[in-house]
Amino acid sequence: MTAIAFWLRTAAGWLVGALYSLGPEAGLVLVSVLTGVGVMVAFKYTADRKALRSAKDSIQAALLGIVIFRHDTRTMFAEEWRLIRGSAQYMLAGLRPLAAVIVPMVAIFAQLELYSGFDPIPVGGTALVTVEAGGEALGELAHTTLAGNAVEVETPPLRIEREGEVCWRIRGDEPGRHRLVLNVGGRTIEKSVVVGDGDRAVRLSPHRVRSGFYGTMFGSAERPLPADAPVQAISVDYEPSLVALGPVAMHWIPATLIIATIAALVVKPFLRVEI
């Protein structure tokens, strides 16, 4: 599963990276438009049009019936029940296209999170670095050191025995992509860290994890830690980012949702898709 996640992540990273090379806002808009169009294409070729239309008709009939037969409470409740059934049918009819789009979409949106979800550490700004032992005891992490080039480790390690974690505060001194080096019992493990890099689109990797589908797919842009690594994960807590769409700044999820929906509705009549 880790390997699948890695390759999915790599493919999606290549696509999203190519589009983000035009700039962070342009990249987000392009990915969102492609998503909207892609979903419409998936609906066109995988959805059961008849089932979708039937479910939609049922929902619309129920809504109209509620208005027309509002004088009769019993009939209105029957229409309410039809509305609920129609909605359930609509969800079921949407499962097949959902199944078709879910894997690529998850991979692409995981990458969007890395590109648009966080801000790099500002020059002179600080962030926490957390190393997880992977259990309740610190184990080998009891004697751990952290160092980095162009990054200043400001604090001695704070060991939280109960959580199995060790934390440091770091400060970014120079802009760019740098490496943190963790020394655990003589073994060194690296973690990338990015310090303020202007307006250029940059992919951050808040986590580096040992294995697992979700750990590899989400929140990480680095190779998984070796299987015998003494740590479970290393994380840098970048600040969440907002995307500026014209005068409005918002999280990338609603921004993508809005743009993708508009794109989908624009192409719908041309593709003759039933949604």
Next chain:
Amino acid sequence: MGKRSFAAVASFGAALLLGAATPSHAYIGPGAGMVFLSSFLAIILAFAMALVLIFLGVFRWLFGLFRSQKRREGAKARRVVVIGMDGMSPPIVERLMAEGRMPNFSALAERGAYRRLRTTCPPISPVAWSTFATGTNPGKHNIFDFLRRNPFSYQLELSSTRMRESTRDVGVGPLKFRRACTNVELQQKGRAFWEVLGDEGVFSAVMRVPISYPPPKFNGVALSGMCAPDLLGTQGTFAYYTTAEEEIASYESGLASLLRRNGNGTLTGIIRGPENPSSAEGEPLTVPFELRTNGSSATLMLQGERVKLIPGEYTDWVRVSFRAGPFRSVRGITRFMLLESDQQVRLYQLPLNIDPASPSMPIAHPMIFSSYLQKANGDFATLGLAEDTWGLNEGIIDDDAFLKQCYLFHHERRRLLFDMLGKVRDGAVVFVFDITDRIQHMFLGRAGADAPPDAAPQEVERVYEEMDALLGEIRERLDDDTVLLVMSDHGFGRFNRCVDLNRWLHESGYLAVDDEGAIDWSGTRAYAMGLAGIYLNIEGREAQGIVRPEEAAQLRAELAGKLAEMVDPETGKRPIERAFEARQVYNGPWAEGAPDLIIGYAQGYRVSWESAVGDVGERAFCSNPRPWAADHCLHPAEVPGILFCSHAIDAEDVWIGDIAPTVLGLFGIDRPASMDGWAHSIQVGDGADAEADGAAQVAEVSAND
């Protein structure tokens, strides 16, 4: 792996992914999100609405209790269902019941009542159903025929509606502009009984009752029936596409056009739609289509849709959208039938029905009602005279194709009826089925000119049995609080001989023709137009009238006498039983608009096709050349309708105009003074009767007259 298995595995996989994800990982993208969000939104809204309804329901129930208490003093039924079966003929019903072939009708007659129902003069559907609706004679509802003449232009018009050009201010505040628009007005006057019921808080569903286009506003729902137009604004214009150039002819009620062969083996054609509103020349809106033949079948490509055509089978309803401007389109629905795809390709298309999901004309009340019906029950024919009798009359389709479309429409209407029976549990449901009328028009004449009145070919017997099966299904859906009435507006007779009244008037010296054979109004004293009327050319009433008003009474009497004595030289029979003087059989504010004489034909006769549209034929008598070989423009006593009731009726003699006040009486509502019909007693429940008011003065001609 089959498609279903793949879908199941994919769905399972998707569900697994979703189930295993943590909340922060569960975001699945806007596309999939759109599906789920909208669905959940609908469910959440549905639940929210349900909660609000429960809350409001208490008040609604109390209010309803108060209102129904007020209304139900004297009410005998909670629900009244009236099923109209247009043209169902008593002699045939009685024979089939006697033969045990209509068990549901027999059961209804045994448990309740059966009467022959006196009809109107003339016994024509628009007249009879208008009397049914209003409980009045035609002088009060203003419908005397399918057609009426315009006294200023002598042009024929549809009697049910009038188009009126007007202007309307559109815009907000100072930003207003004047826009031309066309209003359609229902010409039926008086008030239908469902309007009276609505005033008293009784909800009604009125479906496909003739002369209900456009439907009036009232407390209930209505879907227009006979006389609702097609998308072209006509009463039904079929289209015929062919590769045979010699077949491109002018059809009376159809459009023929050429299918052009392309180099790649495909064919192209054009569907002609309604008039383009922005074209000064009145050019029609058009939609092109492509046809690909493949052996005996073919594929129609129309506006991005692929429709499989199988010879002799109708397609499902196909949507056709005509662009009438940048943001405006007019939508219709139609069905196609591939007639031939061998050496020549022949394609038949039903008249373009107004799309019920998005009606461009007011075919329902409220406007959203037709959308509701379409969403809840699927597409259905909206054209009043949906069964394309002209396609059969003009030889484009054969008997089998005609019958197939009749039954397709019939089954659509069954669905609509059952939906309404499920929705309206308290109030009135009125539903008219047309199939009986259309099939009898086209097939009953095949029983033979001298066949007894109860004789019928198998096509007619089949439709009677079909209606019996329908009645069985209806009865299963009714409870003890429901009164069921099953009725027809008139019966049926043969039509094998045509009487050209205008030729006869010309030969008798009442009508003059010019050198080109057209009517010379300056020398004409009387002329025929429509299915049953003769008008006098009265000075001051008609634009070129020459009969002085004081001479009119004498001329009417003279004509009535001569018409009754007319003899068909070929058969030696009298073709007209009686010519009724309208002034003697109608009263009311609109009686002046009636034809001066109403013709009651004898069995086997009807006005000729030419005379019906105001032309003058070549001979006063001829054989009917068309498959439309049965009709009902006879003396009213010859063609009574039927009336079955689920409960006993006290009266023996029942007139079609009695049904409206009788239904009102069942709800405990007094008959309005304007109604001519009687409210008959119907034994309901514990034997209490709806009181017979006995106060009406029926001006209608008696069936025994």
